[in-house]
Amino acid sequence: MIKVLSGNKAAAHAVRLVNPDVIAMYPITPQTPLAEEIAAFHADGLLDAEMIEVEGEHTAMSAVMSASVAGGRVFTSTSSWGLEYMGEMCMLCAGMRIPAVMVDVTRETSSIRGVCGSRQDIMSVRDYGWIQLEPANCQEILDTVLMAYRLSEDARILNPVLVAYDGFFLSHQYERVEIPTKEQVDRFLAPVAERHGTTFMKDKNLQFCPSISGLEFANYRYQSLQTLERVKSVFPEIEKEFEEIFGRSYGGAVDKYRTDDAEILFLTAGSAAGTIETVVDRARERGIKAGLARIKMFRPYPRQEMAALLDGRKAVATIDRSICLGWNCGHLHMEALAAVSDAAQKPLMLDFIDGIASTDITIDHIEKALAITRTALAGHEVQETNWLIWE
Amino acid sequence: MSEMRLHGRGGQGTVMAAQMLAGAFVEGGKYASVFPTYGIERRGSAVLAFARFSDEPIREKTRVYYPEYLLVLDPSLLSKSDIYNGFIGGGTIICCGTEKDVETIRRFPVRPSRIAVVDGIRITVELTGTNITNVVMLGAFARATGLVPLEYLRTSVKEAFHGRILEKNLEALQRGYNETKVFDFEAERSDVRQEMVFEKEKYACEAPPETAYEAAWTLTNDRYLIIRTGEWRFKRPVVDRDGCKKCGWCQIYCPTHCIHQGEAGYYLPDLEYCKGCGICANECPAMAIQMKLEEDCK
Numbered sequence: 300m301i302k303v304l305s306g307n308k309a310a311a312h313a314v315r316l317v318n319p320d321v322i323a324m325y326p327i328t329p330q331t332p333l334a335e336e337i338a339a340f341h342a343d344g345l346l347d348a349e350m351i352e353v354e355g356e357h358t359a360m361s362a363v364m365s366a367s368v369a370g371g372r373v374f375t376s377t378s379s380w381g382l383e384y385m386g387e388m389c390m391l392c393a394g395m396r397i398p399a400v401m402v403d404v405t406r407e408t409s410s411i412r413g414v415c416g417s418r419q420d421i422m423s424v425r426d427y428g429w430i431q432l433e434p435a436n437c438q439e440i441l442d443t444v445l446m447a448y449r450l451s452e453d454a455r456i457l458n459p460v461l462v463a464y465d466g467f468f469l470s471h472q473y474e475r476v477e478i479p480t481k482e483q484v485d486r487f488l489a490p491v492a493e494r495h496g497t498t499f500m501k502d503k504n505l506q507f508c509p510s511i512s513g514l515e516f517a518n519y520r521y522q523s524l525q526t527l528e529r530v531k532s533v534f535p536e537i538e539k540e541f542e543e544i545f546g547r548s549y550g551g552a553v554d555k556y557r558t559d560d561a562e563i564l565f566l567t568a569g570s571a572a573g574t575i576e577t578v579v580d581r582a583r584e585r586g587i588k589a590g591l592a593r594i595k596m597f598r599p600y601p602r603q604e605m606a607a608l609l610d611g612r613k614a615v616a617t618i619d620r621s622i623c624l625g626w627n628c629g630h631l632h633m634e635a636l637a638a639v640s641d642a643a644q645k646p647l648m649l650d651f652i653d654g655i656a657s658t659d660i661t662i663d664h665i666e667k668a669l670a671i672t673r674t675a676l677a678g679h680e681v682q683e684t685n686w687l688i689w690e
Numbered sequence: 691m692s693e694m695r696l697h698g699r700g701g702q703g704t705v706m707a708a709q710m711l712a713g714a715f716v717e718g719g720k721y722a723s724v725f726p727t728y729g730i731e732r733r734g735s736a737v738l739a740f741a742r743f744s745d746e747p748i749r750e751k752t753r754v755y756y757p758e759y760l761l762v763l764d765p766s767l768l769s770k771s772d773i774y775n776g777f778i779g780g781g782t783i784i785c786c787g788t789e790k791d792v793e794t795i796r797r798f799p800v801r802p803s804r805i806a807v808v809d810g811i812r813i814t815v816e817l818t819g820t821n822i823t824n825v826v827m828l829g830a831f832a833r834a835t836g837l838v839p840l841e842y843l844r845t846s847v848k849e850a851f852h853g854r855i856l857e858k859n860l861e862a863l864q865r866g867y868n869e870t871k872v873f874d875f876e877a878e879r880s881d882v883r884q885e886m887v888f889e890k891e892k893y894a895c896e897a898p899p900e901t902a903y904e905a906a907w908t909l910t911n912d913r914y915l916i917i918r919t920g921e922w923r924f925k926r927p928v929v930d931r932d933g934c935k936k937c938g939w940c941q942i943y944c945p946t947h948c949i950h951q952g953e954a955g956y957y958l959p960d961l962e963y964c965k966g967c968g969i970c971a972n973e974c975p976a977m978a979i980q981m982k983l984e985e986d987c988k
Contacts, residue, residue: 303713303722411903436751468751473709473724475716475747573749582888651895659753666887667895674891681893689896 304476306469309437310376310402310462311336312476313444315346316484319400320371323351323362328414329466330378330404337374348374356381360388360401367397368507370494372448375399378466379406379420386423392459393428395507396523398451398494399459400444401429405569406466407656415657416466418569418621421597422630428523430460430530431598435554435572437474440464442547445484449537452491456533458526463597465570465620467657472570479545487544527599534596552601553608554593557583561590563672564609564646566635567618568594571653571660575618578665589669600634606641614647615639616672618665618687620654628652628684647675653687664690691744692837693754697773698763699922701733703824706850707763708739710828713846714838715743723748734922734965736767743837757781761831763823765791765811766921766984774800780879784834784870786810786823792873803877806834808870811924811985817858817865821924825859829866840867919946923966925981927959933978940970940979 304312311333314322322341326334340346349366353359356377363373377385382403392399407413408420424431430450434443440462447460464470511519535551542548556576558564563582565575572593582589592608594601609615619629626633632650639645651668654660664687675681698704705726712722726739740754756776762785767773777783779801785791787807795805808830810823825847832840843863851859903910927940934956941949941957948963949970959970971979 301716303709303716303724436749465751468725471726472751473712473722475712475721475723570751574752576749578888581886585886585889587888661752661755662750663755663887667892669888670890670892671894673888674893677891679891679893685895686898687895689898 300478302476302478303473304437304441304478305332305471305473306437306440306464307333307404307471308336309441309476310444310464311340312478313441314374315340316479316481317372317374317445317448317488318346319348319374321349321351321363321366322346322374323353323359323366324375324377325353325356325359325381327356327378327381329406329416329470330376330381330402332470333376333402333404356385357388360385360392363399363401364388364392364395364397367399368395372452372494373399374401376402376404378404379408382420383408383423386427389424389429389459390427391508394519394523396457396526397459397507398457400447400451401459401461402444403461403463404466404470405463413656416468417655417657418463418465418630419655421461421463422621422623424461425598425630428458428527429598430456430458430527431596432460432462433568433595433597434462434464435469435570435593435595437469437472437476438547439549440469441476441478442541442545442549445479445487446534446537446541448488449491449540450530450534452494453533453537454491455529456526458523458530468570468654477547483544487541530596530599531601550595551604552594552596553604554595555608556591556593558590558592558608560588562588562613563590563669563676564612564615565589565591565618565665565668566594566615566631567591567620568597568631569620571618571620571665574660574662575665578662578669581666582669587669587673594631600638602638602641605635605638609635609639609646610642611644612646614649614672614676616668617648617650618654618660618668619650619652620660622652622655632684647672648683649675649681650684651687652684655688658688660687691742691746691748692758693756694741694743694759694761695754695757695773696739696741696761696763697767698737698739698824699733699767699821699924700735700737701822702763703822704737704763705739707761707824707828708741710825710843710846710850711741711831711838712743713849714828714842717842717845718838720745721748723750725751725753727753732922734919734924736770736921759831759835760784761827762786763810763827764821764924766924768794771798774798777802778880780877782806782834784827784830786827786830789871801875801877801880803875803879804834805873805875806830806870807873808866810866811983813862813865813869815983817862825862826866829863829868830870833867833870834872840864918962919965920960920962923961923964924984925966925968926961926964926984926987927966927968927970927979928982928987929956929958930978930980931956933976935976935978937975940974943969943973945969
């Protein structure tokens with residue numbers, strides 16, 4: 300069925316199709332329409348889940364963790380301060396290697412009190428141990444939530460997955476979306492229909508969150524690290540199976556657009572990608588070899604793939620929608636600097652901060668970023684970190 | 691791909707209009723995307739939304755700066771120059787207003803090839819007693835552009851409303867379509883896209899401007915931002931001086947504290963700030979305050 304859906308509504312349809320056993324969440328802008336839509340599905344009898352009305356996000360995460368340990372399929376979602384408020388439980392969830400899927404509709408964090416979009420809130424999750432996926436349009440949001448369940452509940456992974464998409468620019472963007480059938484989704488999720496070893500029911504003795512220290516603790520950590528590395532090979536398999544059933548394909552951990560012979564590579568994550576593609580096409584028409592790499596999988600960071608992708612380019616221009624405080628640049632740039640150290644031929648690395656506090660990443664802004672990059676390549680001195688916002 | 695900007699006031703269903711329109715395009719097998727500005731909107735404040743429609747998938751997730759179509763849901767916005775920013779010469783303006791508003795538009799430096807007007811407020815006041823013109827304007831869009839059949843818009847409206855409200859809205863759609871007047875002008879189509887910015891030499895980005903709240907601990911005494919809430923109004927309170935007892939009850943109830951005792955002791959609203967909420971008219975013990983359409987007070 301084809302419908303016009305916002306990012307939030309697309310995510311809600313994915314949740315409806317997945318039909319979790321337990322949903323616990325607390326509404327917060329810009330996630331609220333997602334919470335409302337799921338509640339409406341539940342009220343209309345389209346969703347056979349236990350809905351827990353919690354008094355806050357800390358409890359929402361506690362509830363879904365407990366339900367997942369008891370063998371249930373779970374869902375929660377939040378944004379901004381809600382995400383930070385559940386931080387303690389998020390760390391516990393990842394540390395306990397509990398399969399769970401959460402949607403975060405990205406937003407600024409305190410202070411200043413801004414009800415506006417950016418990728419700032421999910422930066423605190425970087426080191427929690429969650430898998431982080433970032434779709435770039437409404438169809439991809441629906442599809443990514445479906446794939447997140449396969450990934451999270453895969454017997455080789457068993458780890459929570461965060462699907463994060465841009466507040467307002469995607470959460471409130473209405474687009475044509477194809478909604479798959481329940482039969483398709485059931486077929487796709489069949490391999491994880493009987494979740495292995497994650498429940499203490501059925502005469503099993505399992506342990507979660509043991510209080511340990513020293514070498515045993517280190518071994519626990521080591522396993523988490525290995526699990527996240529495994530995601531890099533498991534995720535493409537899941538994408539391939541997804542394509543076989545639904546007919547839509549995606550580019551893996553890093554979505555590439557006209558990168559093969561690109562001399563100037565744009566780097567971004569989230570909703571700005573489509574707008575940048577338009578600029579890439581315009582630049583190509585004028586003989587400028589531009590391309591775009593969009594990081595879809597932010598955690599685990601596709602380090603090897605990124606190093607190979609950046610290697611030998613003339614310049615990398617990162618469009619960053621968050622600021623890495625204390626590093627004087629955005630997070631994508633900061634991490635690309637780390638990845639590029641593995642490359643043989645290092646490109647000129649420039650960063651462009653734009654789109655924070657719901658400001659618009661415009662075609663004009665991206666073209667100005669390209670102008671500054673080309674000026675730098677022509678031998679002129681430019682700053683490493685540039686704030687496009689005031690253009 | 692065609693780009694459109696919608697201008698309305700909070701509460702008029704601007705974003706919903708854009709969504710229903712996108713639904714109609716997709717119903718016809720095309721692609722469409724819609725995106726509102728999002729802030730701390732209030733009923734009556736100016737809001738805008740952006741729409742794109744195309745035969746191909748739409749990639750851009752940015753606002754519309756060079757609209758080929760303008761859809762204006764409230765006549766009070768037509769005298770604001772901001773709404774015409776970036777409007778492409780040869781494009782179409784569809785607005786809620788009367789024939790005399792065509793001249794208002796033509797006083798601005800825009801070169802539309804078509805202006806379509808429909809007295810939407812009059813229609814919605816008759817149908818629902820409100821200024822919610824969104825569905826009327828969808829009918830006007832269909833009539834003025836021919837881009838989307840009325841039948842597909844009807845499907846969208848049916849998905850959005852139920853029961854008695856649906857009936858009213860289907861009537862509003864049809865009346866919008868029937869009562870739209872179209873005016874054509876000679877206008878050359880101007881180029882959509884500006885220069886190739888990336889071919890220029892550029893050494894740095896603009897520095898931040900000084901703002902009202904520049905930093906924590908900055909003295910902001912001289913930099914208050916004052917919003918003229920009077921422009922949110924589509925009806926105004928008019929005091930019947932024969933009936934008014936000068937009791938001041940309206941002043942107590944006014945949520946914006948914009949009613950003050952003035953000449954000859956009458957309590958009168960300051961129209962710079964009066965939002966037209968109608969609470970004073972509702973509370974007046976002498977029933978001496980009437981809410982009148984702005985259009986009728988000019």
